[in-house]
Amino acid sequence: MTIPRFEMPFGITLRVADTCCEAHQTQIWRIPMQVKIAARLTAASLALMSLCGASLAQAPAYTVQQVHPELAGMFGNSFNNKTRIAATIKNKKGKYVGAVCAAATCTEVPALAGAPKGSITSVRGIERLGHVVGNSPTAQTYAHAILFDGVETRDLGAFPEDDCGGCSLISYAHGINDKGQVVGSSQTANGGFQAFVWKDGVMTKLPTLGGNGSEAVAINSRGVAAGSAELDEFTRESHAAIFRKGKVQDLGVLGTGSGSTAFDINNFDVVVGDSTTDGPNGVRPFIYSAGEMKQLPLPANALNGSAYRINDAGWVVGGYLPMGDSHGRAWVNDGHEVYDLNSLIPAADQAQWIINGATDINASGQILVHATKPSDLQTIYTLILTPTAN
Structure with missing residues (x-):
């Protein structure tokens, strides 16, 4: 049985006696420096319990x-964690719109100021305060990435590669972390889409793996994003990817599969998604950790x-x-x-x-x-x- 490895802050090593696992070996947990110690220890304990504890005896309920x-x-x-939901709902006019829903109410996310009458929004990601990201039509009717803080819908813009600072290019926001970093994809001057990270009004383009396109869909508290990127401009084949400090890392595929996509990343930089495989079952789920992609059952x-x-x-x-x-x-x-x-x-x-x-x-x-x-x-x-x- 493989136990995840985590990094402790300041080079401290936490050793957990693996008495519940088959080899009865001492395992080393290394937890990322940037995550709060209490949260890390809780997560590590929960992970160990799920691997070695009561969950082995009976299924969750x-x-x-x-x-x-x-x-x-x-x-x-x-x-x-407060069960506030970024959702798509059917409003009183019978239109499907983006909304933020709590236990008793749903707040419709308004379109950007100047958008054509009747414009609707779409939302995808949500952070701890209930701020959501998604997209809305603009005054020029192009969809732009947005951030809604419960009061105002903010235009995050697009890559400034046209003659009007991105006004005629399309962008989409997919994920947001608790530090206000937003990820998504924006149209480029050649018509393709490329991943971005946005923070404090600045949209930064993220690289591809050699092709013209990339997309970031999730970002963790450490600012590491996950998504996919094209390998070349001819086949347009894409692989799951991690974007870290302005660089992109190819996560590969399962077996001899041809393509993969990442959908989420946690605060320990563990990534999940799906990949084509060399078997008869088409697409299968994967988990990527410590440099290795493994197929999930x-x-x-x-x-x-x-x-x-x-x-x-x-x-x-x-x-x-x-x-x-x-x-x-x-x-x-x-x-x-x-x-x-x-x-x-x-x-x-x-x-x-x-x-x-x-x-x-x-x-x-x-x-x-x-x-x-x-x-x-x-x-x-x-x-x-x-x-x-x-």
């Missing part, structure tokens, strides 16, 4: 909470699947397509086993819901999912699954 039952068609994209009846989010305890959530079924299912991996989330909720909820996909997991282990009802496979609902004590 969850209670189910429907988010805003009155909002049929709500789709939660991401959430923070899927439930036994899976045709293919992806890993979408990872928390600092190393729990991963994603989705898969069962063989012989056209509707997806959600899964969680606790660092040791993979489970279909539909099997981890109470029987009464299993009769009411089909959990089709997991979109986020927070530090508390709560999972944001989208679901349908057995009697209505077309309408999407958002649920929060909260772990119960075993």
Whole structure:
């Protein structure tokens, strides 16, 4: 069994007696210097418990909470530790718009000032204060990356490569960390899109792996971003990538696969995503750590699947397509086993819901999912699954 390696601050080494694991060896945990000690130790402890503790004896279990039952068609994209959700909702005019949702209310994210009447926004990422990022039409009707702080929608601009400082170029924001760093992609003068990181009004272009395009979708508290980048300008093949201090790192592929994409990165620089493979199952989920990409298991009846989010305890959530079924299912991996989330909720909820996909997991282990009802496979609902004590 492989235990994650973490770096402690100031060169201190934390040794954890691995008495619960099969080799009974002493393991070394090295935790990143920039993350607060208390949070790191908590995450390390949770990870060790998930690998060696009670989770080995029994599967996790969850209670189910429907988010805003009155909002049929709500789709939660991401959430923070206070369960504030960056979501897509259907407003009173019947339009699907970006919103920030708390337990009792949803606040629609307004379009940028000057945008055409009736313009709608889309939101993707959220940070601890509930600020969200996404995109909105501009006065020139081009979509621009935005940051909404609960009061004002701010235009983050685009690469200034046209004759008007980026006004005629398109940009999208996908992720934000708790330091206010935003990542996404912006159109370039040649018409392609390239990854960026934005901070305090400055949008900085991130490199590719040799091609014309790249995209950053998530950024951790250390300012390390994850996404994908093209290898060359001819095949336009892309690999999962990490962007660190203005440089890009190719994470590779599974087996002899041809392409991969990263979807999330935690504060220990562990990355998850999906990759094509050399086998018959098409796309499979991966986890990347300490210079190595490994394939994550899927439930036994899976045709293919992806890993979408990872928390600092190393729990991963994603989705898969069962063989012989056209509707997806959600899964969680606790660092040791993979489970279909539909099997981890109470029987009464299993009769009411089909959990089709997991979109986020927070530090508390709560999972944001989208679901349908057995009697209505077309309408999407958002649920929060909260772990119960075993």
